[in-house]
Amino acid sequence: MGTMKDAHNLSRTSAIWVTLLSAGLFGIATPAVKPLIQGIDAQLGAGFLYLGMGSGLGVAYLFRGRPSAGILPSETPWLALSLLSGGILAPWLIFWGLSQSTATATSLLANTEVVFSTLLARFLFGEHYSSRLFLGVGLIVGGAIALSGAEGTIALLPAIAVVCACAL
Secondary structure (H helix, E strand, C coil): CCCHHHHCCCCHHHHHHHHHHHHHHHHHHHHHHHHHHCCCCHHHHHHHHHHHHHHHHHHHHHHHCCCCCCCCHHHHHHHHHHHHHHHHHHHHHHHHHHHCCCHHHHHHHCCHHHHHHHHHHHHCCCCCCCHHHHHHHHHHHHHHHHHHCCCCCCCHHHHHHHHHHHHC
């Protein structure tokens, strides 16, 4: 595996700042969206999410040019599965869970995505764990558990929906 510099054209400091900005935006996204989805169907909310994402990618396409797809026929089933789970089912589940619970509870449950991503990297892609990774995942889960009582409880079905969305 190459160094961080081999993976992209950002310096280490820039990559750290981009990562921190991404984490911050991820953290405020759920509470920011909650007032906007009051009274609309979860499917429509998920559609607006992807409309916004598509618009952003369209702007990037205009400035950076067309990316090379290079999809092999053997990769088509994986692509279809990714589109179904991550592009249709997961957004609907997260928006439905958010519409049925508080933004705080949903945001805290969204931290399970880190756990699932870590497990996926380990068992599907053979990534090696370090003590820092275990510590980081543990702190994220522990913080979510510690803060979860502050806003009250969440019903079981919305909680399952959010966790399943994170697993997808």
